[in-house]
Amino acid sequence: MKTFQFTKMHGLGNSYIYVNMFEEQIEESKLSHLAIQVSNVHTGIGSDGLILICPSEKAPVKMRIFNNDGSEGKNCGNGLRCVAKYAYEHNLVKERKFMIETLSGLVEAEVHVKGNIVHNVTIDMGYPRLQKKEIPMLGNPEEYTISEKMEFNGQLYDVTTVSMGNPHIIFYVRNIEEAPVTTLGPIVEKDQRFPEGVNVEFVEVVNEQEIHFRVWERGSGVTQACGTGACAAVVASVLNNHTKRGKETVVHLAGGDLIINWTEDGRVFMTGPAETVCTGTYYYE
Numbered sequence: 001m002k003t004f005q006f007t008k009m010h011g012l013g014n015s016y017i018y019v020n021m022f023e024e025q026i027e028e029s030k031l032s033h034l035a036i037q038v039s040n041v042h043t044g045i046g047s048d049g050l051i052l053i054c055p056s057e058k059a060p061v062k063m064r065i066f067n068n069d070g071s072e073g074k075n076c077g078n079g080l081r082c083v084a085k086y087a088y089e090h091n092l093v094k095e096r097k098f099m100i101e102t103l104s105g106l107v108e109a110e111v112h113v114k115g116n117i118v119h120n121v122t123i124d125m126g127y128p129r130l131q132k133k134e135i136p137m138l139g140n141p142e143e144y145t146i147s148e149k150m151e152f153n154g155q156l157y158d159v160t161t162v163s164m165g166n167p168h169i170i171f172y173v174r175n176i177e178e179a180p181v182t183t184l185g186p187i188v189e190k191d192q193r194f195p196e197g198v199n200v201e202f203v204e205v206v207n208e209q210e211i212h213f214r215v216w217e218r219g220s221g222v223t224q225a226c227g228t229g230a231c232a233a234v235v236a237s238v239l240n241n242h243t244k245r246g247k248e249t250v251v252h253l254a255g256g257d258l259i260i261n262w263t264e265d266g267r268v269f270m271t272g273p274a275e276t277v278c279t280g281t282y283y284y285e
C-alpha cells in the first residue's frame, strides 16, 4: 500500500482533495485514476476532484486540477483561492500577494487574513478570452460568440461563450430554480462544436449588480460553485448589457456568493472564501 497526506478544502462547497507536492510523491500515470477514486463519496473521501499544489519555476506555487472523472482542467477559480490559503498558512509563501502558476498561465492571489488564518482571497484572474479559437469552439476562429443562436437537443438558445483559461458557455434563464442544469448541461458539455468540452452555466439576472448562477461543470457535473464560471458569467453579462464593466457584481451560487469585477483595464477580479474541512492519510495501490 502507498499513502499520501491530504487536505480537503472547499470554496463555496466546490470541494477538492489537496495534495502538497512539495512533500508528497505520486506517479504521474496514477493521477487521473486517483482523482476518480478520492472523489468517490462511498469508496473515497468525496469531492469534486483532486488538486495538486506543486513547485513551480515561474511562481512560488503551481496548481494542477483534476475533475472527478479524471480529466485534467486548465484552471479552477475556487481551487485557486484554496491553494492561496494553503500556501500562506503552510509558509510556502511569506507575502500576502503572490503569483500562482496554472496550466492556462499565471494569476496573482491576495489573501485576506485574520490572525494567521486566511478567510477570503482575491484572485486577479487576468483577461477573459473571447474569440472562438480561444474557447475553443468551431466556427470563424476570430469571431466572438455573444448572444449567438445555437441549437441543442432540437431547440434554439441564445448563448455567450467565454474562456477564463477554461471554456464556458452561458445561457440566460428567467428563473434559476427551473434552469435545465442536469438535462441540458451534460448534452452541451459534450457537444462536438466544443472540441475540448465546455463548462455550462445558467444565469438569471437580478439587477445591474447581482446575478443568480448554477453550473454543470465539464468533468464533474453539478457542483455548488464554479469560480471561473462566475467570472465568465459576469463577463458575459457585461457583454450582453445586463451588468456594468468596472463595477462589482455579486454572483449568487448554490454554495454562497462571489464578488466579481471585470475592470476597465480588462482584468477580472474574483473575491470569495476558502475553507479547510479536514486532513488525513489516503491509502492506494
Ligand SMILES: N[C@@H](CCC[C@H](N)C(=O)O)C(=O)O
Binding pocket: 014, 065, 067, 072, 073, 074, 075, 076, 077, 078, 079, 166, 167, 199, 217, 218, 219, 220, 223, 225, 226, 227, 228, 229
Ligand atoms: N470548479 C472550478 C473549475 C474546475 C475545472 C472545470 N471543470 C474544467 O474542466 O474546466 C472553478 O471553480 O473554476
